[in-house]
Amino acid sequence: MSDPSIETVGMDSLIVRLFDNIDEENMPWMLAADRALREAFGEALIDLVPSYTTLLVHYDIQRLDLQAARARVSEALKGLTPATSGEGQRHVIPVWYDVSVGPELERIAERLGGSQEDVIARHCARDYSVFALGFAPGYAFMGRLDDALATPRLKTPRQKVAAGSVAIAERQTAVYPTLSPGGWNIVGRTAVALFGRDREGYSLFRPGDKVRFEAISREAFIEQGGDPTPLAERGDTPTEAQA
């Protein structure tokens, strides 16, 4: 980790910059910084938004002025040590990989110069780090993906991507928590619920967690409560969706 910078980004918000580039090696530091900042700010923290290389600190200006907020950040980061690898949760997500629910399996196999089975095997072959949540509640940006699977986003995003859709864009992967528009390549579907207002902590995935995907059959997917309705064809109308 280089020397962190503390940047003003608004009346009541600071960006704490720990790194310049996306890297799984960042995550133990990001987790440690997240915890240290939460402790240092306590009641004066309104929101803390970690993302890949930075943390946005939104503090309560009724309790702190800018100087005091900066001082708390500096104090929190003093002597920071990376979190041990066991700290994020580990998840195994069963996925039914099939062109009916994951049409871009074909496209990615073509780019890879292999079969759809090759794509699936590679996608399931490693643990992914959750870098950040964003775009939608519970939507986790994970990586890094096997270089051979890296695929640009769709030119025209879909208007409707089914909940549970497992997706790839560049060197990242994600799962759509709910029905939403989206421009990522879809390769399969999981029956696992990712976000729920009644779930403890609301979101299954948290920044710093590790996720592995596991291929299952259509039968197993349905048994787990999955909806096998094929994904609609590509939408024609561009949307503002960034993910």
Added chain:
Amino acid sequence: MKGLIVERAGPLALIQDGGRFGVRHLGVTQGGAADWVSLGWANWLLGNAPQAPGVEITVGGLTLYAEAPATLALTGADLGATLDDEPLVPGCRFTIAAGQRLAFESPRAGLRAYLAFPGGLDATPVLGSVASTVRESLGGLDGQGRVLTEGDCLTWSGGAGPERTLPSGVGTLPGDGERVTLALVGGAQIADFSGTSVFEAFNTAWTIDQRTDRMGVRLTGPELHYQGEGMVSEGIPLGAVQVPADGQPIILLNDRQTIGGYPRLGALTPLACARLAQCQPGTEVWLTPVAAGQARDVHLRQLACWR
């Protein structure tokens, strides 16, 4: 339970409070009243907590039928409101009798009107707030974030406090003749914009584009040039002024995405965001730099008005 019945829903009437906090790291947007100052004054008129749940009426087209008498408060935009066909000027507390109708037509000044209820509107908080975020299906009457719909019943459980009238000077709207200036706390990537662009940002009449909603407001004007490197997505504060590749700024409001990768000039103050939320497309606005400390002082003075 008797209350106000939605007879005609209009395009966008939403239950809002101060917003949803403490969950942005999960990708959940802030939400809340876009003009939180008007909601604050509406609640103040009834003796409520400043950000108690009320209704945000965008553009108009809403008709409410009273099944029971009530004391309510109306602030924010002038949407041609009438009480049984008698004009109702915003910035007031008023009573509605059983059988009367409160109707909103179309904007005369401003964009969003706020209706407050004794003790705040009844709605069950979801993730700590009743703020309706349609895209995320959170909040509102049904907890699913949907807009008010014909047949909905608005109820409340509290009582109105002693009679109050707004202090003079409160409740002016963009379009009242004065130049609209929006205070911006410079920061983020501002140093990576060209000198000319930074100069132009603060010395140009920017025009509010048609593409404006609760996520963000586009400004049109001179093209701003970012000279820094490509960015990794990072957390976005309220009011962030981001500049995509076309050089036209977008000011991000309450329903913005939680992280994003466009370079930014800094962020408007929350007070400026409330002002912006009342600007109709075509309005000219000026950005004016303010130090974070000074912005904080002004903000705290606003909060003190409601104590």
